[in-house]
Amino acid sequence: MDDVFREILERLPGFNCGACGHDRCDEFAEALIEGRAAIEDCPYLKSERFKDVAEEIRELLEKAEIEAVERPVGIIDGLEADFVLSPLPGEPSCREDIHPLTGTTNVEEGEIVRYRPLGCPITHFAEVLKADGGLLTVHIVGPLHRIEGEGEYEDFKDVGLCFVVAFEGIVEEGRVPDVGETVRFIPEGCMMGKVHTGVVVEAVGNKVRIEYIDLKVWEHATGRKVA
Numbered sequence: 232m233d234d235v236f237r238e239i240l241e242r243l244p245g246f247n248c249g250a251c252g253h254d255r256c257d258e259f260a261e262a263l264i265e266g267r268a269a270i271e272d273c274p275y276l277k278s279e280r281f282k283d284v285a286e287e288i289r290e291l292l293e294k295a296e297i298e299a300v301e302r303p304v305g306i307i308d309g310l311e312a313d314f315v316l317s318p319l320p321g322e323p324s325c326r327e328d329i330h331p332l333t334g335t336t337n338v339e340e341g342e343i344v345r346y347r348p349l350g351c352p353i354t355h356f357a358e359v360l361k362a363d364g365g366l367l368t369v370h371i372v373g374p375l376h377r378i379e380g381e382g383e384y385e386d387f388k389d390v391g392l393c394f395v396v397a398f399e400g401i402v403e404e405g406r407v408p409d410v411g412e413t414v415r416f417i418p419e420g421c422m423m424g425k426v427h428t429g430v431v432v433e434a435v436g437n438k439v440r441i442e443y444i445d446l447k448v449w450e451h452a453t454g455r456k457v458a
């Protein structure tokens with residue numbers, strides 16, 4: 232493996248700039264070998280100048296039977312994300328904390344709510360796990376069967392437009408971000424396959440809580456520095 236490490240390191244740009252999320256190129260080479268980084272995490276390897284080098288590194292990894300990490304890409308926006316956020320074990324969807332902008336507070340645990348997340352065109356249905364004043368912790372359970380007026384849930388409360396405050400789930404593939412990192416992620420099951428951004432406020436093992444959710448994806452919204 233030392234040879235693979237050396238050969239990859241020889242090919243990396245050598246700028247030691249940290250834009251890949253690792254302080255130096257040798258740390259990045261190590262992360263590639265350990266399956267903790269994707270080749271594209273080094274922004275230079277995506278440029279025309281280093282296109283052949285990126286291909287050579289991909290071949291070196293393949294030859295060493297190391298599976299290269301692939302970054303997920305949003306369906307609707309075609310943007311690259313850092314990871315897919317999966318539900319906690321045994322749960323149907325990632326947990327979401329939502330805040331109804333209508334000020335609705337008459338919602339209780341176990342009830343189904345209908346809402347539209349701010350910035351998302353799709354009406355959601357969700358089961359309330361916890362109701363704490365104006366903050367609801369929910370699991371997504373629809374929309375399709377509810378729009379048809381059929382299905383398991385007959386009653387629901389319409390809480391209108393909601394600000395999505397947080398997501399909680401697990402990072403099954405790739406590097407688990409550190410607390411304080413700004414990340415791009417795709418919540419598993421997101422009906423638009425849309426890249427979301429947010430700030431990691433808790434990371435225990437591979438379980439993370441991400442707050443300050445935004446559907447606008449800014450260039451700087453990533454744990455990796457912009458080169």
Ligand code: SF4
Binds near residue numbers: 247250252254259274
């Ligand atoms: S972004 Fe590329 S050049 Fe910069 S430290 Fe990482 S591997 Fe090296």
